Amino acid sequence: MANKEEITKILDILDKTYPNAHCELNFRTPFQLLVSTILSAQSTDNTVNKVTEKLFAKYPTLNDFLHLTEKELEKEIKEVGLYKNKAKNILGMCRELAARFNGQVPQNRDDLMSLPGVGRKTANVVLSNAFGIPAFAVDTHVFRVSNRIGLANSNNVEKTEEQLMEVIPKDKWIKAHHWLIWHGRRICHARKPKCHECPIKMYCNMGKKM
Ligand code: SF4
Numbered sequence: 001m002a003n004k005e006e007i008t009k010i011l012d013i014l015d016k017t018y019p020n021a022h023c024e025l026n027f028r029t030p031f032q033l034l035v036s037t038i039l040s041a042q043s044t045d046n047t048v049n050k051v052t053e054k055l056f057a058k059y060p061t062l063n064d065f066l067h068l069t070e071k072e073l074e075k076e077i078k079e080v081g082l083y084k085n086k087a088k089n090i091l092g093m094c095r096e097l098a099a100r101f102n103g104q105v106p107q108n109r110d111d112l113m114s115l116p117g118v119g120r121k122t123a124n125v126v127l128s129n130a131f132g133i134p135a136f137a138v139d140t141h142v143f144r145v146s147n148r149i150g151l152a153n154s155n156n157v158e159k160t161e162e163q164l165m166e167v168i169p170k171d172k173w174i175k176a177h178h179w180l181i182w183h184g185r186r187i188c189h190a191r192k193p194k195c196h197e198c199p200i201k202m203y204c205n206m207g208k209k210m
Pocket residue numbers: 148149187188189193194195196198199200201204205206207208
């Protein structure tokens with residue numbers, strides 16, 4: 001793993017490289033972010049944004065969703081992967097929000113994870129992006145990039161999340177999550193990372209071999 005000094009430098013470079021890094025899912029409310037994040041599993045943010053642009057124009061609120069049947073929702077979201085399962089989970093999640101949380105998206109991880117279709121990553125995305133509560137959502141990009149550059153050294157997402165929270169100051173968790181995603185999407189691709197143009201290659205074992 002990288003040492004403290006290297007970690008500070010890596011974070012500094014990522015900050016300078018991606019000063020405007022932010023959540024790339026479009027949403028206006030915590031509820032919309034929760035729906036979008038459930039939709040984003042195994043789908044790109046781009047595809048989800050195209051679907052939700054129409055979906056949220058027609059059905060912007062929890063109350064609107066509560067009037068939808070599973071078949072109707074499936075029709076609206078059929079361009080995203082696993083849409084049947086997602087439609088079922090989203091409507092189940094909506095019913096739980098109405099029945100147990102007074103129609104509000106809860107602001108703590110345990111309550112969020114008690115909702116259908118909401119795992120730890122989704123809960124962390126909602127906590128950090130909808131409510132500004134420090135949390136480190138580890139998706140495929142965060143997992144790959146952080147382990148390549150030595151911010152973590154693990155073969156599972158839970159351990160990676162723990163290690164990232166240990167080595168990165170809490171006030172940087174939300175930003176660092178976005179820096180790592182943006183780096184993974186733009187340069188540090190899974191198959192052919194663009195190491196030659198990577199600004200942190202001097203800190204990365206793969207980059208040092210270039
Ligand atoms: S040097 Fe290559 S593998 Fe390492 S972080 Fe940069 S792009 Fe990724």
